[in-house]
Amino acid sequence: MTKNPTAAILIIGNEILSGRTQDINVQFIARRLAERGILLTEVRVIPDVAARIVGAVNELRAAYDMLFTTGGIGPTHDDITSECIAAAFGVPWEVHEETDRIMHAAMGERYNAARQRMATMPRGAVPITCEASLAPGFSVGNVHVMAGVPRIMQAQFASLEPSLPQGTPIAMRAVHGMGLLEGGIAAGLGEIQDRFAGTDLGSYPFRRGEVGGVAIVAKGTDVPALEAAIMQATALIAAQGVTPVQGEPPPAA
Structure with missing residues (x-):
């Protein structure tokens, strides 16, 4: 019997730890992974602190076949997940040209430096696009980075799902x-x-x-x-x- 792939979820955001926002993403991801036969083995919640994000990403991506992160890829100063993923992989954090072009064309004059952060990714990242948001998530290596907003995360996961490995359904x-x-x-x-x-x-x-x-x-x-x-x-x-x-x-x- 083929061994079931393993996974972890890393939830990033002070708003979860403070109790201001209730996480509902884990339940959604867990159920969808079980349907594909992917064993969710660990869930971790950490603050918007660069060293903590880099350390957790490197630990979890080495321990499991895949890592899913939610949160911290918006336009504000505390949305630091994307640049931390780049640091974890030791690659530059740079504007993804195709995403930048699409977002600029859609937003026009509203496309400012803050919004361009959402088109900035680790070098080599593959965007996770969906209809729910102009700004994509992305995959790099075995790490899949998605939004914290549930409706956007769910749409991004649906887009990513066909490319994920499968095991015996749980x-x-x-x-x-x-x-x-x-x-x-x-x-x-x-x-x-x-x-x-x-x-x-x-x-x-x-x-x-x-x-x-x-x-x-x-x-x-x-x-x-x-x-x-x-x-x-x-x-x-x-x-x-x-x-x-x-x-x-x-x-x-």
Whole structure:
């Protein structure tokens, strides 16, 4: 069986760390990577500090088959991701002529030095273009640099996606029970995990109104093993006197 490619996500931006902005990009990227059989192994959030960005990029691009970054490629003084990627690769940060021409033609007199920053990339970078934004992301080596704004990031990812490697799709199966307590199933769940070592088995408490419960989720590339593990988890829930329900619980109202 072909080994599944691995990936990490690097979220860059003080606004995430301050709590001012809630990140929703990780969930989107994680789900799309799973569909392609790419194992998301690490997610890291760092500030707009050049040394931190350069260090994290070099560490993560060496550790995984690919690295996705979000944030920090806009026109303002704190958008320093692009130049930091250039520093990480040891190449010049320079105006990408084709992108510069396209943006200048579209913006005319509004195309100033600040906006030209968004057409400036590491030498050798390949733009990630999309309909949602005139300013592109870019790829260099195994690093894919995208915007932090979710709608733009999603469009850029959709543009990039066909070029990404594929592995065995990562599937998921789930079962949950209202009124179930984690403490009552912990030992039994551990035994199931031992029997299905190649499956990632987790338990996730939730609350719906006045009643709580637990969802058990199995993830992996071996679908028969996932289904067998969930069948045993279903029996484990039933043994607690709780009615098991296939799938994850409905969203909180």
